[in-house]
Amino acid sequence: MVAGLDGLRFSHWKAEQRDDGVLVLAFDRADESVNTFAQDVLIELDTLLERLALEPPKAVVIRSAKDKGFVAGADIREFAEFDAKGTIGDSIRRGQQVFQRLAELPCPTVAAIHGFCMGGGTEIALACDYRVASDDDSTRIGLPEVKLGIYPGWGGSVRLPRLVGAPAAFDMMLTGRALSAKAARNIGLVDKVVQPPLLIDAAAALALKGTQRPFKQRALGWLTNTWPARQVLAPQMVKQVSRKARKDHYPAPYALIETWRRTGGGIQQRLAAERTSVVKLAGTPTARNLTRVFFLQERLKGLGGKDHGITRVHVVGAGVMGGDIAAWSAYKGFEVTLQDREQPFIDKALARAQELFQKKVKDDAKRPAVSARLRSDLSGEGVASADLVIEAIVENAEAKRGLYAQVEPRLQGDALLTSNTSSIPLDELTRDLRRPAQFAGLHYFNPVALMPLVEIVRHEGMDEATQARLAAFCKAIGKLPVPVAGSPGFLVNRLLFPYMLEAATAYSEGIPGPVIDKAAVKFGMPMGPIELIDTVGLDVASGVGQELAPFLGLSIPAALATPPETGRRGKKDGQGLYTWEDGKPKKPEVPKDYQTPDDLEDRLVLPMVNEAVAALHEGVVADADLLDAGVIFGTGFAPFRGGPIQYVRTTGVDALLARLSALQARHGDRFAARPGWDNPALRG
DSSP states (O other): OOTTOTTOOOSSEEEEEOTTSEEEEEEOOTTOSSOOBOHHHHHHHHHHHHHHHHSOOSEEEEEEOSSSOSBOOBOHHHHHHHHHHTOHHHHHHHHHHHHHHHHTOSSOEEEEEOSEEETHHHHHHHHSSEEEEEOOTTOEEEOGGGGGTSOOTTTHHHHHHHHHOHHHHHHHHHHOOOEEHHHHHHHTSOSEEEOGGGHHHHHHHHHHHOOOOOHHHHHHHHHTTSHHHHHHHHHHHHHHHHTTOOTTTOOHHHHHHHHHHHOOSSHHHHHHHHHHHHHHHHTSHHHHHHHHHHHHHHHHHHTOOSOOOOOEEEEEOOSHHHHHHHHHHHHTTOEEEEEOSSHHHHHHHHHHHHHHHHHHOOOTTTHHHHHHTEEEOTTOGGGGGOSEEEEOOOSOHHHHHHHHHHHGGGSOTTOEEEEOOSSOOHHHHSTTOSOGGGEEEEEOOSSTTTOOEEEEEOOTTOOHHHHHHHHHHHHHTTOEEEEEOOSTTTTHHHHHHHHHHHHHHHHHTTOOHHHHHHHHHHHTOSSOHHHHHHHHOHHHHHHHHHHHHHHHTOOOOHHHHSOOOTTOSBGGGTBSSSEEETTEEEOOOOOTTOOOOTTHHHHHHHHHHHHHHHHHHHTSSSSHHHHHHHHHHHHOOOGGGTOHHHHHHHHOHHHHHHHHHHHHHHHOGGGSOOTTTTOGGGGO
């Protein structure tokens, strides 16, 4: 038995005594594939540390016994349960106490980090004296709690600023950004970076020998946390945050900065302030909705298995969407051929792909292999060997059917044929197919590298195995799949179009574009609808409008009624509803005395909510959670509100129906309540 631990049995921790006197504590959460901190894990660790404090070894190294990473953080499932029971304060107090006990052990402690180290994983590492990380690409260290509407509450927000200095610490905590091992070492978060096979030996050696951090790092940690420095730095941080997020939408960053600004004293005083602040945040609607969004994301990830049977991908259409789909697939490890009717189109897409690879593949030695996976294929020879063909040509049903007639006879027996159509009903595309069971929509969103969602568009003749393979493919390329019905606009564009259409209508009435955009952003949308129309392209918006307006019973305002003139399609031409320079819109000044209509926000948002209710009623997606997930990850719909259906539940069906009725009386029947408002799911 290990000295000091005689007679104790553990479910989640394994103690290993090395010949050099170093005790290695291996975290191996029982019955889970990934390490997360649940309360029973913390209780067990507390008992273990209590015994080690009485009979300490020469040193302690904490490592993971899992293949998948170090620690993913706290168990978010318990977080939601504690919120419902009102016991979050107890759980945060326990985490703080256990990690503080680790920090007070009378022997050197080292965290040996390999793979992902997030949230509570980073906090336990911060409670150790030293940190060693593997130089593997999978090793990422972060504190992403802000994405759940809180901030590090197990001592992380107290320890990190004093370790690496306030600027670097707050950059991590306010953005939720994860660092590579090398980047973590550069700011002083990690003391040493080694190859994975050397990790434990290096950690043990560091524990026994110790090290002193460079003077500059130690000085930065002290100087930037003095009372005067906190009073100077905090307002600057608030100003930076305010450019990205409103305090009434996302209070956590502001609470984090303010708690740090006003709290000094010893470790217990600072931990108490952290705990009080985080407990208060955890009870806010923002935190509850962002936690819900986390579970929605996990559900979408769970739709994709591992067995997609896809190695080679052939993309037809080298425009912005097709070219970027091809580049992203190659970046994610697939062999890709890219076809178009003329070589210059392909060359332009390949040049854009190199920009992506330059940005994403940091290791210069690895970049050529990634680039080699994407090849020009003017004649379409790649069709015959492809496991998946993605059509991304012009949004015209006849043109697409003509392409399928050429491509389908050349496909392998189990190959899948898909379309990146954004709005055409799939029944119009399957009309002449020989193998409709192996055809589906695979609708990406622009920009492909940034937008996480892909709609898997179903039709009656599609095989379930086709959906399963496509969901697994989405998972393999790091995208979130959501299965949707093949009716016009599917899910995301069907909801987004009434929002954009009403914005264009308001614009045609003379309401300034910046005023319209400001109202939407105030609600929580990531971008105003006028700017969005320009970003998507007036040509694309007009084309989608022609497809969806008759289906939704809406009329198209002048701004979108006809395809735009050449050179005035929006951002891509530098001129649309706005003028664009260096990729940014130059919005005209609005007179200071301009009075924004008091119903403008409702005019923009409620058409989208109204259509969400109708889409749920018609079964465009299987349930309300999938609808909210699709709209949040496909449009950026105010995550802190939890999605359009959650917004209905929070605001109240009767209240929203009354507001729609008022809009209908003032602006017309396009605001009439759509079918489905009696759905019990809206009150759940």
